Amino acid sequence: MILSQINGITIRILKESDYGIVKPFMRDYFHYDEPMGIGLQEQIHLQNEAEVDKEYLSVIRQGLSIVAFDENSKNLLVGIAVAEKMDPNIMEKQHKEAAEMESNALGRSRKMVAKVERDANIFERCGVSTYLSLIAISVHSSMRGKGLLGQLSMCLLNLGRSRGFPLFIGCSSSYYSARSAMKQGLECIHSQAYADYKDDQGRTIFNPPAPHTHMRVVAAKL
Numbered sequence: 001m002i003l004s005q006i007n008g009i010t011i012r013i014l015k016e017s018d019y020g021i022v023k024p025f026m027r028d029y030f031h032y033d034e035p036m037g038i039g040l041q042e043q044i045h046l047q048n049e050a051e052v053d054k055e056y057l058s059v060i061r062q063g064l065s066i067v068a069f070d071e072n073s074k075n076l077l078v079g080i081a082v083a084e085k086m087d088p089n090i091m092e093k094q095h096k097e098a099a100e101m102e103s104n105a106l107g108r109s110r111k112m113v114a115k116v117e118r119d120a121n122i123f124e125r126c127g128v129s130t131y132l133s134l135i136a137i138s139v140h141s142s143m144r145g146k147g148l149l150g151q152l153s154m155c156l157l158n159l160g161r162s163r164g165f166p167l168f169i170g171c172s173s174s175y176y177s178a179r180s181a182m183k184q185g186l187e188c189i190h191s192q193a194y195a196d197y198k199d200d201q202g203r204t205i206f207n208p209p210a211p212h213t214h215m216r217v218v219a220a221k222l
């Protein structure tokens with residue numbers, strides 16, 4: 001299903017059969033470009049690989065994720081946004097799984113997202129029992145700074161609205177994605193400074209380069 005066509009960029013629902021190109025796209029333009037992965041020495045894209053593939057495929061089957069292709073570059077995949085349905089039961093299960101994960105890069109990042117989601121107290125604060133939750137968003141490096149993020153976000157919000165979700169939530173690890181969200185009218189309902197997120201020995205776990213100082217939970221009523 002096509003959601004938008006502007007200047008040769010087509011945005012449509014992500015299909016299960018796209019995973020073969022989406023997976024390497026995430027390796028090349030997401031995992032090591034998003035602030036928690038910048039400079040990472042571990043190969044996060046290979047960690048818990050079979051399980052992660054299964055999780056992504058099941059999320060994709062929900063039909064709430066989108067992809068952008070550029071006709072001007074032989075239909076190159078230029079952007080992705082992976083999103084899923086969230087409710088208190090799903091969140092509890094995910095947080096339990098995150099708590100039980102080993103402390104590899106994937107586990108550390110899932111644990112931080114879980115803490116930030118818990119602290120944000122989303123269901124009570126926003127008075128909803130379900131919402132559309134953004135898991136990952138990224139743009140091809142050759143297309144960055146051209147506003148594609150804004151187009152992807154707009155399509156995702158419209159998709160969420162059309163599927164009856166009352167709320168959209170993104171846990172934004174990047175200064176740029178949070179700023180872009182707020183420019184689009186989303187509200188930051190909670191934030192966690194990376195400098196204050198520490199392990200048992202009081203050492204910071206993530207030290208992304210400036211301007212990525214906080215993980216921010218951004219929200220939009222749909």
Ligand SMILES: CC(C)(COP(=O)(O)OP(=O)(O)OC[C@H]1O[C@@H](n2cnc3c(N)ncnc32)[C@H](O)[C@@H]1OP(=O)(O)O)[C@@H](O)C(=O)NCCC(=O)NCCS
Nearest residue numbers: 033034137138139144145146147148149172173174176177
């Ligand atoms: C964050 C991201 C999705 C933004 O996508 P985008 O389509 O470039 O977004 P925008 O065009 O709105 O640009 C956002 C800002 O990125 C910065 N930017 C511009 N060109 C850039 C480039 N070539 N490389 C990196 N950042 C650039 C600019 O500061 C820009 O702000 P501006 O509009 O004031 O110039 C993209 O940089 C990305 O994929 N990053 C890696 C994955 C990631 O961090 N995802 C978000 C995690 S929650």
